Structure formats: structure tokens, C-alpha cells
Amino acid sequence: MRSQALELAAGQAWDLVVIGGGITGASVLREAARSGLRSLLLEQRDFAWGASSRSGKWVHGGLRYLQQGQMNVTWHSVRQREKLCHELTGLIDMQPMLWPLYKGQLADEVLIRAGLFVYDLIAGKRWRRSMPLAAVQQAFPDLHAPHLKGGICFYEGQTDDARMTLRVLQEARKAGGVALNYAPVVGLHREGNLVRGVQVATSSAQEPLRIQAKQVIAATGAWSDGIRAHVAHDKNSRLRPLRGSHLVFDRVRLPIDATIVLKHPRDRRPGFIAPFQGRVIVGNTDLDHDQDMRKEASITPWEVDYLLETVQHYFPALQIGRQDIIATFSGVRPVVDSGASDPSAESRDHVVWHEDELITIGGGKLTTFQHIALDALQRAKAKFPQMKLDGPPGPILTQPNPSLGVPDSLSAAQWQRLQGRYGDAASAMVLAAEPGTLTLIPGTETLWAELVWCAAHEDVQHLDDLLLRRTRIGILLAEGGRSYMPRIRELTQPALGWADDQWHAEEARYLEICRQHYSVPPVPGSDA
Ligand SMILES: Cc1cc2nc3c(=O)[nH]c(=O)nc-3n(C[C@H](O)[C@H](O)[C@H](O)COP(=O)(O)OP(=O)(O)OC[C@H]3O[C@@H](n4cnc5c(N)ncnc54)[C@H](O)[C@@H]3O)c2cc1C
Incomplete structure (x- = not known):
């Protein structure tokens, strides 16, 4: 084909x-x-x-870049964020983020306040607001930070990349x-x-x-x-390929309802803990990538420990350990090499x-x-004079027909999510859905009907295309959703048109990819 x-x-x-x-x-x-x-x-x-499937999922200005003087990046990023969040409703949502403030760290506080002021100036809108200590403690009851004095709440867009x-x-x-x-x-x-x-x-x-x-x-x-x-x-x-990795947790074990930015207890590099599609993501690292570029990137045991350290340091009462991680994912940033000694610089x-x-x-x-x-x-304009590249960029997406009402079986939020992700196809998907498939795959915000639709209409060549990128089952469920495989097969095999042999081969391939690249690697020297 x-x-x-x-x-x-x-x-x-x-x-x-x-x-x-x-x-x-x-x-x-x-x-x-x-x-x-x-x-x-x-x-x-x-x-x-x-x-593009392994990022931190932020459509953001990048406060760190501003603090590093990368004004150009921040300017374009904030402008794009505003445009995209307006245009891509249901695909990008503005999420509140907390930047905690600590006693005795005035220099940090001045820097972050100045950064967020510039952010809002570029956005032409005031997103930031101060949060008193009591409000921070109420929002993050398990947060252990003895010198905490309050925080600043600001907003960034979160997407499914x-x-x-x-x-x-x-x-x-x-x-x-x-x-x-x-x-x-x-x-x-x-x-x-x-x-x-x-x-x-x-x-x-x-x-x-x-x-x-x-x-x-x-x-x-x-x-x-x-x-x-x-x-x-x-x-x-x-280029300087830089790997970044993330951990995924069940919200029951790491009950976080809003994103929090936390500096790593050892090197003070900012990371985040964020809700994502019914789960919680902890990210991320920024390291020179010396793995084989022909293979999918994988988290290393060192990165697992590094990211876990942040969670354990700030949320000690939750007693989070390796056993609580349900998935991991890693990607390689295409960063231009300037020879800086610190990758994050x-x-x-x-x-x-x-x-x-x-x-x-x-x-x-x-x-x-x-x-x-x-x-x-x-750069190609001379060859194609008909290209109209001057003036404000056009809309990226055509907006779905606003007169379409919310289908009976879905909530308004679910319908918006479907329209954001599938555009016009959302209506056809709902119409084509078999009884019982407009329900959630447990532990996710994904409908069973999405799997069927994507299997039939979205160029799926392998099972990992369907479960890791058309939908995100592979990073949202333990072992890539192995326990749901019979139901996934029942629903999608006919649409994929695969004979039983092909299904078995695809399932084995997918589970192996999940084991090697989306799981917790064994600790060196252990028998696992
Ligand atoms: C861990 C991590 C966190 C990040 N977090 C954020 C974030 O929160 N916000 C943000 O804005 N950015 C973030 N980024 C950066 C962002 O993800 C990337 O800049 C962006 O996805 C790059 O997109 P791309 O299309 O240029 O590259 P890619 O998505 O890598 O796509 C390149 C594609 O080219 C294909 N390709 C390569 N060679 C060939 C070939 N010979 N023939 C055909 N195809 C080929 C590859 O298979 C690949 O699919 C993050 C990146 C990482 C790794």
C-alpha cells in the first residue's frame, strides 16, 4: 500500500x-x-x-529562556501561545501553574516577577496573580516546603503534542x-x-x-x-541532540490538580509536576543524548532517580517510589549546538x-x-512568488461548525476535546460510534470510539501508531494498556483489516516497544 x-x-x-x-x-x-x-x-x-510526541506538552513562553536572555524565543513563543490557545480550543488549554516563593530567596522572586511581568506585557493580558501562603497550602496540601511564603499563579497552554x-x-x-x-x-x-x-x-x-x-x-x-x-x-x-525524559503517575498516588514548578533539590534546575489527561507527569531532564539515533529514546535509571528525587523531596508524605511509576517517555530535542557546557544553556x-x-x-x-x-x-519565496507570506499568519485550523450541538452521550468538555483533536471528523466519529464506545477508557480521558475511528481513518500502519500517537494509551496506562488488549483488539482489528497472525505480531511489537522505551528501566545490577 x-x-x-x-x-x-x-x-x-x-x-x-x-x-x-x-x-x-x-x-x-x-x-x-x-x-x-x-x-x-x-x-x-x-x-x-x-x-513531537515526547515533549513536555507545553505551549509556553519559556520563563527559563527569558531569564537566559533569549528574548527572541520568548517574544515569539508568548505571541504564538496566545494565538494557538485562541484557535485550538479543545486541543490546547490554558492551565494554571504555581511558582512557589520561599523566604530568604528575594533574588529569585524578583527575577520571576520580572519575567512574568514581561510575559504579560508581550501577551497584552495580565495572566499572573499572587497567591498567599494559605491558598498555596490549600491547592497543594501535601507540599512540604518549610520556607514557603506563598506563590505566583500564571498560565501556560497544555496540549497533546x-x-x-x-x-x-x-x-x-x-x-x-x-x-x-x-x-x-x-x-x-x-x-x-x-x-x-x-x-x-x-x-x-x-x-x-x-x-x-x-x-x-x-x-x-x-x-x-x-x-x-x-x-x-x-x-x-x-545540532546537539538533548534528551528529555518524563515520569507518569496515577493521580491516586500523586494527587496533583494543578501544575507546580519545582527546583530540583540538588542542582536547582526547574522542573514541573502537571496533570495530563487523567494522569500526572513529572518532567523533565536535559542531557546530551548518546543513544543510537535510529532507536526510540529511552529514560535511563539515573534520570528516573533524578526526577523521583524532586517528587520525594517536595512530597515526602506521599512516599512515592519507582513502583508507583506507570510509564515513562523520552524525546530528543533538536537543539542548535553553540558549545555551551550546560545543555540547558x-x-x-x-x-x-x-x-x-x-x-x-x-x-x-x-x-x-x-x-x-x-x-x-x-527562503523559498523567490521560486514561488505566488506564496503570500507577508502580513499576519493565517489561521492554522478551520474551526468546526459552531451550530453543531453537543451530542447527548457526551459532556460539553468531552465534545470540545473531540472537536479540538479531530476537527470536522469529530461529528462523523460520534455518528459512527458503536453502542457503548462513547465511554472512557479507564484511567484516561480517551473514548473507546477514538481508537476505532483512528484505526479506520488515520494512516495507522502499526499498533504503536494507534496506541502511542493517535491516542496516548501507551503513556497513560501501565504496560502500555496490556490488560485492555482484548477489548482494543475486538474494537480495532476489523477496522485495521489485520488477520490474526498480523495482530499477534503487532501486539508483540507494541508491547516490546513499551517495555523498552516507555517503562521504568531496571536498576543496573538488579535481576529485573
Ligand atoms: C523532552 C522534551 C520536552 C520538550 N518540551 C517542550 C515543550 O513543553 N514545549 C515546546 O514548545 N517544545 C518542547 N520541546 C521541543 C519540541 O518538542 C520540539 O522542538 C519539536 O517537537 C520539534 O519538532 P520537529 O518536527 O522539528 O522535530 P521532530 O518532532 O523530531 O520530527 C522530525 C521528524 O523527522 C523524521 N525524519 C528524520 N529523518 C528522516 C528521513 N530521512 N526521512 C523521513 N523522515 C525523517 C523523524 O522520524 C521525525 O518524525 C520538547 C522536546 C523534548 C525532547
Whole structure:
């Protein structure tokens, strides 16, 4: 099937080929298609397989970046946050966050107050407010912080990163863009010195297929040095892949109803504990990534201990331990290398390189995806004068029809969530839902009907596509939701069209991915 689609693509004349199906590539496709370019996106694994399903899930300004003087990043991030939260209701929600204040730490307090003042100035809206000690204690009754004197409440957007990527892709397709997953680009097609297309590996042919395009843009995240190597005159890597990892807890064990920012007890690096889709996430680390880039990133035992230390230090009465972690997830940030000794000191700004007519995007954030995409397309403007890139950026999503009432079987919040995640398709999903499937998968905010819909309509090639990125079952349930597998199979196997043998192979593959990359790794030297 995929080979046929690629052969079909190879027979066409494209204006633009985008390599990489994370949020950046999806956004480039969306903006290019909006401008009428015949555009094709190729993703080597699954859409959002890279950092775009493994982020901290914040659509945020980034207070840390402001404190580091990365004013440009904060400016664009806050502006984008305001735009996205307005446009992507049901997909991004503004969440209250507490920054605790402690006695005797005046310098910290001045810095954070100044940062939040600038935030609000850029947003053109006052989000921040002070919280007295009693209010902080009421909101976080288990918080143990002897020198606490109160806090500041501010707001950031929280999203489902993988679904945001899929939603942007959905819009890109609606505007005429084509996106294919499991289509690895293994080389560039050149005419003379200039890049004029890509070579894609297929399962049906030994030789890669050539797909020609007037312009190629690599939105390949932390893998960008690999693509650039085909054209780069300097062979030095420009990226510094930095791994970040998270722990996921059951809310019963870690009862947190609002996000709290906490400095690590040893190195004072800020992290967060946040509610997410019925669970609680603790994040994150920021370390040089020396694992094999062809494999999914995995948390290390050291990172587990580091993140646990924060929880144990601030919530000692809860007696949280490794046994309470239900899942983990790790991703690799595509950060541009400046040689800073501290990984967290590296800028999170994006860079666009233009070499032999290949445009490559480095760095950036989830939050600023539209800004990054427009910047990259700007470099191709001379080739496509019809592109309208000046003036305020257009809306990213078409809004669902407001006259559609809330279906009887759903709450208003559930309906908004579905519309945010699936756009127009939400109505069709509800209409097609089998009796009993508009109910929640226990421990999550996901409906059983979502699994069926995604299995039938969202390019699922493997079970992990469905359970880790179309829905987030794999990071929300212990052992990737193994105990629900019979029900998942009953509902989705017909829509996937897989014979029993294929189902068994897919289930085994998925559970192994969960074990290796989304679980708690054994402590070195233990028998586990
Ligand atoms: C732990 C962590 C926490 C983060 N938290 C936040 C946050 O809270 N807020 C925020 O704004 N940002 C955050 N970020 C940053 C954000 O996630 C990334 O900047 C963003 O997702 C990058 O998107 P991308 O599309 O550029 O890269 P990716 O999502 O990595 O996508 C690149 C894609 O290119 C594909 N690809 C690579 N090579 C090829 C090839 N040869 N052929 C075809 N496809 C190829 C890959 O498979 C991959 O899917 C975080 C990142 C991490 C890792």
C-alpha cells in the first residue's frame, strides 16, 4: 500500500517535498498547501514519532529562556501561545501553574516577577496573580516546603503534542497537501550541484524511488545533520541532540490538580509536576543524548532517580517510589549546538540553513511551529512568488461548525476535546460510534470510539501508531494498556483489516516497544 502511494507520488511533479512528519514538517506542509504549492511530506516512521510526541506538552513562553536572555524565543513563543490557545480550543488549554516563593530567596522572586511581568506585557493580558501562603497550602496540601511564603499563579497552554501534529496535518491535507508515513528519505536527488528532489526507500523495490521537486525542505528535527550531510560543505554536526525524559503517575498516588514548578533539590534546575489527561507527569531532564539515533529514546535509571528525587523531596508524605511509576517517555530535542557546557544553556531558537538549494530547519520548539514554518518558506519565496507570506499568519485550523450541538452521550468538555483533536471528523466519529464506545477508557480521558475511528481513518500502519500517537494509551496506562488488549483488539482489528497472525505480531511489537522505551528501566545490577 505504502509502496503504491510512493510510486504514485514519484510520477508527479511537486513544488515542494518536506522531509519529516513532526510538528515543524506538518506546519510547513500546511502553510505551503495554503499558498497553493503542490506539496508532499515524507516521514520515515510515523507522524510525530520524533520529539513531537515526547515533549513536555507545553505551549509556553519559556520563563527559563527569558531569564537566559533569549528574548527572541520568548517574544515569539508568548505571541504564538496566545494565538494557538485562541484557535485550538479543545486541543490546547490554558492551565494554571504555581511558582512557589520561599523566604530568604528575594533574588529569585524578583527575577520571576520580572519575567512574568514581561510575559504579560508581550501577551497584552495580565495572566499572573499572587497567591498567599494559605491558598498555596490549600491547592497543594501535601507540599512540604518549610520556607514557603506563598506563590505566583500564571498560565501556560497544555496540549497533546502528537494530536496537535496530526490536526495540523489534517488541515494541510484539506488544503491539498499530501503526507505519507513510513516513507524514509535515504538520499537527495541532485541536478548538477542543486537539490531537486529526494530518494525514498520502499519495501517493494531494491532501488530507492526518485521524487522530484522544485524545493526540498528538511524538517527532520534531531536527525537534521544526517540529511544536511548530503549537501553540507562543512561536515561538522550543527545540532546537539538533548534528551528529555518524563515520569507518569496515577493521580491516586500523586494527587496533583494543578501544575507546580519545582527546583530540583540538588542542582536547582526547574522542573514541573502537571496533570495530563487523567494522569500526572513529572518532567523533565536535559542531557546530551548518546543513544543510537535510529532507536526510540529511552529514560535511563539515573534520570528516573533524578526526577523521583524532586517528587520525594517536595512530597515526602506521599512516599512515592519507582513502583508507583506507570510509564515513562523520552524525546530528543533538536537543539542548535553553540558549545555551551550546560545543555540547558543552549538556545531554543530555530535556525534555517540554505545549502545547494536544500533548506534545513534546526532547533525550535513545539510552541513556535507556525513561525518556524513561515520562516523556512520565506527562503523559498523567490521560486514561488505566488506564496503570500507577508502580513499576519493565517489561521492554522478551520474551526468546526459552531451550530453543531453537543451530542447527548457526551459532556460539553468531552465534545470540545473531540472537536479540538479531530476537527470536522469529530461529528462523523460520534455518528459512527458503536453502542457503548462513547465511554472512557479507564484511567484516561480517551473514548473507546477514538481508537476505532483512528484505526479506520488515520494512516495507522502499526499498533504503536494507534496506541502511542493517535491516542496516548501507551503513556497513560501501565504496560502500555496490556490488560485492555482484548477489548482494543475486538474494537480495532476489523477496522485495521489485520488477520490474526498480523495482530499477534503487532501486539508483540507494541508491547516490546513499551517495555523498552516507555517503562521504568531496571536498576543496573538488579535481576529485573
Ligand atoms: C523532552 C522534551 C520536552 C520538550 N518540551 C517542550 C515543550 O513543553 N514545549 C515546546 O514548545 N517544545 C518542547 N520541546 C521541543 C519540541 O518538542 C520540539 O522542538 C519539536 O517537537 C520539534 O519538532 P520537529 O518536527 O522539528 O522535530 P521532530 O518532532 O523530531 O520530527 C522530525 C521528524 O523527522 C523524521 N525524519 C528524520 N529523518 C528522516 C528521513 N530521512 N526521512 C523521513 N523522515 C525523517 C523523524 O522520524 C521525525 O518524525 C520538547 C522536546 C523534548 C525532547
